[in-house]
Amino acid sequence: MLNTSYLTFTDEVKEALAANKPIVALETTIISHGMPYPQNIEMARKVEQIIRDNGAVPATIGIMDGKIKIGLNEQELEAFATNGQVEKVSRRDFGYILSSGKIGATTVAATMIGAALAGIEVFATGGIGGVHREGEVSMDVSADLTELAQTNVAVVCAGVKSILDIGRTLEYLETHGVPVVGYQTSEFPSFYARESGYGVDFRLDDAADVAAMLRTKWELGIAGGAIIANPVPAESAMNHLEIEGVIQQALTEAKEQNVTGKKVTPFLLARIKQLTEGRSLETNIALVYHNAETAAKVAVALKK
Numbered sequence: 001m002l003n004t005s006y007l008t009f010t011d012e013v014k015e016a017l018a019a020n021k022p023i024v025a026l027e028t029t030i031i032s033h034g035m036p037y038p039q040n041i042e043m044a045r046k047v048e049q050i051i052r053d054n055g056a057v058p059a060t061i062g063i064m065d066g067k068i069k070i071g072l073n074e075q076e077l078e079a080f081a082t083n084g085q086v087e088k089v090s091r092r093d094f095g096y097i098l099s100s101g102k103i104g105a106t107t108v109a110a111t112m113i114g115a116a117l118a119g120i121e122v123f124a125t126g127g128i129g130g131v132h133r134e135g136e137v138s139m140d141v142s143a144d145l146t147e148l149a150q151t152n153v154a155v156v157c158a159g160v161k162s163i164l165d166i167g168r169t170l171e172y173l174e175t176h177g178v179p180v181v182g183y184q185t186s187e188f189p190s191f192y193a194r195e196s197g198y199g200v201d202f203r204l205d206d207a208a209d210v211a212a213m214l215r216t217k218w219e220l221g222i223a224g225g226a227i228i229a230n231p232v233p234a235e236s237a238m239n240h241l242e243i244e245g246v247i248q249q250a251l252t253e254a255k256e257q258n259v260t261g262k263k264v265t266p267f268l269l270a271r272i273k274q275l276t277e278g279r280s281l282e283t284n285i286a287l288v289y290h291n292a293e294t295a296a297k298v299a300v301a302l303k304k
């Protein structure tokens, strides 16, 4: 049986769980390692408000003081946004970070684990990790993908950034039985851009249809999550070809500077922001808000 003594909840989340209200999980790696201060804390606060405005309760997940916190108060949120010592936590890191009392920001994989332990079925983020370019050589494949293969949480995201190998990421997800749903799109989005040149497995246009698909899968006992791919709104989207040049440059620099392992994604995000003079960050924030809204609608539909 699951040991819930490692979990703590905010009152808001505790009440929502007890009343079987819709809840949307949120990650902390995007706050600690994905965006600079103060945009990260502004985003973290507003994304929670968007979820409330759409009828669900937000649960930002992170690790502190030997506990997996399901929901963070203002002071805790600030710590994730400003403390330079925050570790990046994926599946492998739980035992160490909890037992050592360190502060750990949860990635998509780790947030899915926390959400599932708490009984939360829907999670909103920006983009997920995937198979890195040249991943067939480096074997750099995000643990987000193996988590999606086994943990029952739907992840609403704006697709996969083309800092990754989108084609191989989709192949990997297919092999592991992870459905890739296009929410109001037939094309898999590429984070900053609405297009990628790749399709989705199924297009669904209503949150109710997404909820029905998820409920059916899980009632069948088919374990694992799903990707609900939600393109960035057109007015905030970047040009696919323009961002590609920037990504190429950031990737070359990462290679030259021997950036490897879990440092790769934060390095690339920060470099892309500099190279686009902050425009990539604006797009990133806009797509997170849109994902929060969609995730709240799916969470509400799952409770009907």
Ligand code: PSU
Pocket (backbone or CB within 6 Å): 027, 029, 030, 033, 034, 035, 106, 107, 108, 109, 126, 127, 128, 129, 130, 141, 142, 143, 144, 161, 191, 261, 262, 263, 264, 265, 269
């Ligand atoms: N993609 C983004 N922003 C992010 C991340 C991914 O656009 O902040 C973070 C997420 O937390 C994701 C993690 O789970 O990076 C993937 O890291 P890695 O590639 O090391 O698995």
Ligand code: MN
Pocket (backbone or CB within 6 Å): 140, 141, 142, 143, 261, 262, 264
């Ligand atoms: Mn990696």
